[in-house]
Amino acid sequence: MLKIEHYIHHVGDRPAIMAEIQRLSEEYPDSALDTMRGPAWSSPKIIVDTYGSYRLCKFVRDVMGLTIVEAWANVLQHGGSIGEHNHESKNRITIAGVYYLTGGEIYIENIGSLNLKAGQIVVFPGNLNHFVPKYIGHNPRVTVAFNAV
Numbered sequence: 412m413l414k415i416e417h418y419i420h421h422v423g424d425r426p427a428i429m430a431e432i433q434r435l436s437e438e439y440p441d442s443a444l445d446t447m448r449g450p451a452w453s454s455p456k457i458i459v460d461t462y463g464s465y466r467l468c469k470f471v472r473d474v475m476g477l478t479i480v481e482a483w484a485n486v487l488q489h490g491g492s493i494g495e496h497n498h499e500s501k502n503r504i505t506i507a508g509v510y511y512l513t514g515g516e517i518y519i520e521n522i523g524s525l526n527l528k529a530g531q532i533v534v535f536p537g538n539l540n541h542f543v544p545k546y547i548g549h550n551p552r553v554t555v556a557f558n559a560v
Contacts (some may be wrong), residue, residue: 428555436486439455448545450491465484473514479508480558487543489546490545490546492548495541497538498537508533509527509557510555511530513553514527515527516546
């Protein structure tokens, strides 16, 4: 079993990334992942190349020794969820990660349910199934998910 305390870290620069997500939601209003249920939105997988995500990418590289290869924003409104899935890749070993701009819950196979706070990041093997249960809250649940190598 993974020692999850080694995989949870704090990252700054939330305001710049939130502004970036707002811009992307206006540019791509109908974007969503196939696994999303209920009131939810997901950006195209282009967020890694934009200015606001620079510090997130730098943190993942400098502190974790990983390179983000793709990233996208997920926004859940009250009642939204993300179904069970994994980020397994046939071409390489992938690490999945989620950066929490607002607090939220995630369930990860072999680890269990985690409640993360705004500014925290969690990484785990990409082949582990995971999901986001139905979100209950007044303000949107905002995260940046990514795959890294």
